[in-house]
Structure formats: C-alpha cells, structure tokens
Amino acid sequence: MSIRHDDLLSALHREGVETLVSGFTACPGLFYATSAQDGILSRLRIPGGILNSKQCQAIAQIADMQGGGYVDVTNRANLQIREISQGISSEVLQHLQNLGIGSHNSAIDHIRNIMTSPTAGIDPEELIDTRPLIQSWDAYLAAHSELSALSAKFSVCFDGGGKVSVSDRLNDILLRAELIDTQVYFCLYLSFIKSQPPINTGIILLPEQCLSVLAALADVYLKHTDIQLRRKPRLQAVINSLGWENYLQQVEQRLSFTLQRSQPSPTIKEAGFWHIGIHPQRQENLFYIGVVLPLGRLTSQQLRRLGNLAAKYGSGTIRLTPWQNLLITDIPQQCVIDVQNHLTNLGLDFTVTNIQSTLVACSGKRGCAASATDTKSHALALADYLKNRVQLNRPINIHFSGCAKSCAQHHTGDITLLGVSDRNIESYHIYVGDRDSLEQFGQKIYQDVSFTELPVIIEQMLKIYKIHSLNSEESFGEFVNRYGTNRLKELRPCTIKT
Known part of the structure; x- marks a missing residue:
C-alpha cells in the first residue's frame, strides 16, 4: 500500500530530517516526495547532472531496497526513484546529503535542477x-x-557555447x-x-x-x-x-x-543529439562515450556497474543529460574499446541512429492517473518494431505523452503521440512539425489511431522522410514543412480517422 505524500513528510519531520513541511509543493525532491500511481516518487536534484561513483552506488542501493529497482533520468538531468513503498529513513537521507546528493539545505531542494551542457569542461568547442x-x-x-x-x-x-548546446x-x-x-x-x-x-x-x-x-x-x-x-x-x-x-x-x-x-544574436536553433557515441574531449588523449538509455531508465545493477566503469576507466564520474541519456567521460584512448565492450555486455547502446536515442515517454498510466495510455510500454514496443525495419541517418525525436500536460518533454517534438482513451481503446493523436512551431505539439495529422495501427503508420512516415529528404542534414521538421502534412495524411486515408 502506498503512503500519502503528507504522511511521508510528517514521518520525516518526526525523525528529525530538516524538511519544509509548510512549503508543500507538487514538484518532488529528495525531501519532498510525491505520491504517484505506482507509489512514492522521489527526485534527486543533481546540479549540472554530474554524479560520482560513490553516489551511483548509494542511489542504486536505495532503488533496490526501497524503490522499484531502477532509476529514471529526467529531462532536467535529475534522477527519479519510483515505486517507493515506505519512507526513506532520516539516516539514509543524511547519508545522501553527506555524499552530496540533494542540497544540504532541504528548504530549497525542490527548486528545479540547474541545467548545463553535459560536456561542460570537456567540449573542444566550448x-x-x-x-x-x-x-x-x-x-x-x-x-x-x-x-x-x-x-x-x-x-x-x-x-x-559548445557543440552540445542546451x-x-x-x-x-x-x-x-x-x-x-x-x-x-x-x-x-x-x-x-x-x-x-x-x-x-x-x-x-x-x-x-x-x-x-x-x-x-x-x-x-x-x-x-x-x-x-x-x-x-x-x-x-x-x-x-x-x-x-x-x-x-x-x-x-x-x-x-x-x-x-549588445545586439541580440540570432534565434537559437535546436541543438541535436551530438552527445551520443564516441567523441574526443578537449583534454588530449581522452574521450567520452554518450550512452543511449531506453526511455531514460537504468536498472540499479546497470547504475552500479556504470559507476564502477567510470571509476576504473575514467575519472569516476558519469554525466546525466537533459535528453535522458548519460556520458562516461575521461576515458583514455587505449581503453575506449574495453568500455564499449562493457557497455554492450550491460545491454546498452551508444549509436546515434538508435531509435531509442531520441525516444521520450512520460510515466504513462502505470505511474500517473492523468495518463490515458501505457506510454512507456508502447514506446518500447514501437522501438522494437522499428529496430529492423527503418535505419535512420540521423535521430528523430518521437515523444509519447499520456495527456496534454506533456510532462516528459516540454518542447515540440519531430513526432508527438498524444494518448487518448477512445471507448476504452488506448489510442493516439499524431502530430508532426517544426520544433519552432508555436503550437504545443505541432500539426495534427491523424487522430484516434489505435496502438495496434500506430507502428505501421510511424514506419511509413520515417521511410518517406528517408527516401524524400534532401540530404542527411535536413531535419524531420524541415522535411515536413517542405513535403507538406497533407501528403503525410494520405498514408492510410481509408482506415485512419482524420
């Protein structure tokens, strides 16, 4: 049975943990746990997204002992522990503070994480x-x-000001x-x-x-x-x-x-996903590897072993990204292949064309009562379907959102799939468009597409993009604006309601 948020705060207060009980907020933190559909949710604020090996071990232990045995990287380079069934003790919270996880002043721990490029200090172009x-x-x-x-x-x-811009x-x-x-x-x-x-x-x-x-x-x-x-x-x-x-x-x-x-500079353009893969650092003979995390999720065992990898081959740090992936940094050139092999053994990938490198989904109906669809399961099923059917030349951001609040991604995606419940059938509205669009999700091209029909539609859209794009530099949004949404609507006009 899950514990209510207010009950958890009261318990922490009784145990002597410094919490701002009067400052209730719906935004979770280490000391501001929030009730969710799947239990208590705790968000660990990681300024700049940088974690060391000891912190990885401590977080993994909590996820195993009191959570669901996994952690989620968020779009602000935080970590979330979900499915917590009972309050985290004051001793554990104090231990986390001593390790530098969460602020030593719990009163400000709920304020949003400070964001920066995950390649700060190592980007040759910054x-x-x-x-x-x-x-x-x-x-x-x-x-x-x-x-x-x-x-x-x-x-x-x-x-x-580097290549990996935020x-x-x-x-x-x-x-x-x-x-x-x-x-x-x-x-x-x-x-x-x-x-x-x-x-x-x-x-x-x-x-x-x-x-x-x-x-x-x-x-x-x-x-x-x-x-x-x-x-x-x-x-x-x-x-x-x-x-x-x-x-x-x-x-x-x-x-x-x-x-x-000074004269304002030109409008900021979307930065892309240049952090995925193997890249030289500004430090001579050192490299970092950008690792794809399926929907931003790591098992606690993967987190432990990544921390160990970073300690053995790098500087002992991993860096979380606002694209819900991570970097292992400071790897000597002669060790890169060894790290690649370890990552493969962990079931993790580091190729930018992997559909999961830019696949985003909210917690879905399993974790949130507001969600109309099981977004995470559907996203993983779509990725599995597309894996051997479409080979992309560049990443395409596909965003599953269980409701209109768009919690997992606040900017317009290349393709947005908005969950709706149609006569108890889990379905999606499909949006496409330029990320500079003032519309929340872009332009709607289909509505009420059941998930059983969805993978084929997305496959067709991606193949059309790959065949008819001008070159590998043309983004999906640019392609849609040139190609036209009306032509995309013609994919299956007889069976899809528009």
Missing part, C-alpha cells in the same frame, strides 16, 4: 567551462533559505556564452512565452557578474509574489505582469554595476 557557475549558484541557493519561496519551477541554465531547453533564465570582441560574455535570456525557449534580452554579462544578476532576478520575483501561495506563479508570469523593461530596471537597481547591452 567558450567557457560552466561548472564553476553551476556550483556557485547552487551554493548561493543553499545559503539563502528565503529562496525556498521561489517557484519550484524557477529554472536556470548555463550554456558554455540553449533550446525550456528554462526561465538562460545564460548563454558568446564571444564578443575576443571577450567571453553571457547573454541573458528570459522566458516570456509559455512552452517556448527563453528570449534574448540583449543584456551581456561578464562571467563574474552572473551570480549577482541571478540573485537580483530572484529578489525581484520574491518582491512581487505572495510567498504564502502554495502554487507560485512562474517567473514569466511575473515578468509579463510587470513588463520586462520594468522588471530589468528593478534588477539593475539591486546591482553595483551597470548592465551592458
């Missing part, structure tokens, strides 16, 4: 290593308990490195439009100014928000209410320096 900035902002949050009144969705991202991820605040007259600056982007990446404000910051500006942005938010509200407004709502010029003026009043402005 302009600046963002890891020190991640650590500084995380430490600032932990040192200022009043920031627990921020929206749990208050999200910050640092992009160092600038197109949905965040309230993005600080993106650019080279201007031989000096590295961070361009300040803020979120104004729901479900759209943040927009360039034209403000540029020196690296040492970033922390002060983030603190001021948070302070202005708190000044104009009722901190007693359980469900806080998103930052974009407060910015739009005040007007962004007014908001930034109030930010500048809190600073000891004047904000510089």
Whole structure:
C-alpha cells in the first residue's frame, strides 16, 4: 500500500530530517516526495547532472531496497526513484546529503535542477567551462533559505557555447556564452512565452557578474509574489505582469554595476543529439562515450556497474543529460574499446541512429492517473518494431505523452503521440512539425489511431522522410514543412480517422 505524500513528510519531520513541511509543493525532491500511481516518487536534484561513483552506488542501493529497482533520468538531468513503498529513513537521507546528493539545505531542494551542457569542461568547442557557475549558484541557493519561496519551477541554465548546446531547453533564465570582441560574455535570456525557449534580452554579462544578476532576478520575483501561495506563479508570469523593461530596471537597481547591452544574436536553433557515441574531449588523449538509455531508465545493477566503469576507466564520474541519456567521460584512448565492450555486455547502446536515442515517454498510466495510455510500454514496443525495419541517418525525436500536460518533454517534438482513451481503446493523436512551431505539439495529422495501427503508420512516415529528404542534414521538421502534412495524411486515408 502506498503512503500519502503528507504522511511521508510528517514521518520525516518526526525523525528529525530538516524538511519544509509548510512549503508543500507538487514538484518532488529528495525531501519532498510525491505520491504517484505506482507509489512514492522521489527526485534527486543533481546540479549540472554530474554524479560520482560513490553516489551511483548509494542511489542504486536505495532503488533496490526501497524503490522499484531502477532509476529514471529526467529531462532536467535529475534522477527519479519510483515505486517507493515506505519512507526513506532520516539516516539514509543524511547519508545522501553527506555524499552530496540533494542540497544540504532541504528548504530549497525542490527548486528545479540547474541545467548545463553535459560536456561542460570537456567540449573542444566550448567558450567557457560552466561548472564553476553551476556550483556557485547552487551554493548561493543553499545559503539563502528565503529562496525556498521561489517557484519550484524557477529554472536556470548555463550554456558554455559548445557543440552540445542546451540553449533550446525550456528554462526561465538562460545564460548563454558568446564571444564578443575576443571577450567571453553571457547573454541573458528570459522566458516570456509559455512552452517556448527563453528570449534574448540583449543584456551581456561578464562571467563574474552572473551570480549577482541571478540573485537580483530572484529578489525581484520574491518582491512581487505572495510567498504564502502554495502554487507560485512562474517567473514569466511575473515578468509579463510587470513588463520586462520594468522588471530589468528593478534588477539593475539591486546591482553595483551597470548592465551592458549588445545586439541580440540570432534565434537559437535546436541543438541535436551530438552527445551520443564516441567523441574526443578537449583534454588530449581522452574521450567520452554518450550512452543511449531506453526511455531514460537504468536498472540499479546497470547504475552500479556504470559507476564502477567510470571509476576504473575514467575519472569516476558519469554525466546525466537533459535528453535522458548519460556520458562516461575521461576515458583514455587505449581503453575506449574495453568500455564499449562493457557497455554492450550491460545491454546498452551508444549509436546515434538508435531509435531509442531520441525516444521520450512520460510515466504513462502505470505511474500517473492523468495518463490515458501505457506510454512507456508502447514506446518500447514501437522501438522494437522499428529496430529492423527503418535505419535512420540521423535521430528523430518521437515523444509519447499520456495527456496534454506533456510532462516528459516540454518542447515540440519531430513526432508527438498524444494518448487518448477512445471507448476504452488506448489510442493516439499524431502530430508532426517544426520544433519552432508555436503550437504545443505541432500539426495534427491523424487522430484516434489505435496502438495496434500506430507502428505501421510511424514506419511509413520515417521511410518517406528517408527516401524524400534532401540530404542527411535536413531535419524531420524541415522535411515536413517542405513535403507538406497533407501528403503525410494520405498514408492510410481509408482506415485512419482524420
């Protein structure tokens, strides 16, 4: 029998664990466990997505002893432990804190994970290593308990300007490195439009100014928000209410320096999945391997062995990605083949054309009462069906969402499959389109497609794309815009309701 969220918080409070019981939030954390359809859900906040080997072992043990024997990597490079049947003891929580998992100040542990490129510090093309900035902002949050009144969705991202960009991820605040007259600056982007990446404000910051500006942005938010509200407004709502010029003026009043402005750079494009596979690092003779995780899931045994692999062949760290995959880094060139063999023995793949490298699904009806379909099982079945039928030249993002909330992926995918229940038959609406579309899911081309019909439809769409795309560089979204959705609708007009 699962334990209610409030009961778990009360139990933790009685056991002496520092929790912010009065600050209930629907967003789970290590100290803010949330009830789900399949038991209690605990989310481990991993700033920058970097884990060491000891942390991997500890998390795997908890997943085995108190969860479902697996962990899920999220789209913010967190880890989730699901199917927890009873509260995690205060001793275990303290042990995790001592290992650096979760904040040492539990009051801010529910605030969204700080995001950066998984290749920070190792990308040969990056302009600046963002890891020190991640650590500084995380430490600032932990040192200022009043920031627990921020929206749990208050999200910050640092992009160092490398090949593996995270600038197109949905965040309230993005600080993106650019080279201007031989000096590295961070361009300040803020979120104004729901479900759209943040927009360039034209403000540029020196690296040492970033922390002060983030603190001021948070302070202005708190000044104009009722901190007693359980469900806080998103930052974009407060910015739009005040007007962004007014908001930034109030930010500048809190600073000891004047904000510089520059001509905004071009619109950010989707970064792609350049992290999958074997890649040289900026450090001589060292490589990293981007590993495909089926729907972001690892068994606890896989997590343990990956931690051991990282310790034996690398620097002892693995890096989680916002694409729900992971990297093993700092592998000497002579050891790459050995690591590849170990990964294969673990049942894991590292090829970018693997359909699962960009396949995304929410927890589905097994884990969430709001879901109309069993998204995870359907996604894995689709991947298995397509595996020997379509060989892709580049990744295509297929997103299964059990309801319109789109929890697993907040940006428009190449193909989105929205679950619906049609006379108790699990079915999907099919959407396609450009990821820059203002529509939540893109353009609907079919509705109420039963899952038994779905794999053949997707197979046909992918084969048409492969045959008729201009070249291997044309993305699926670009192809759809050129080819036309009406032609895709003609795949099976007699049997599919449109």
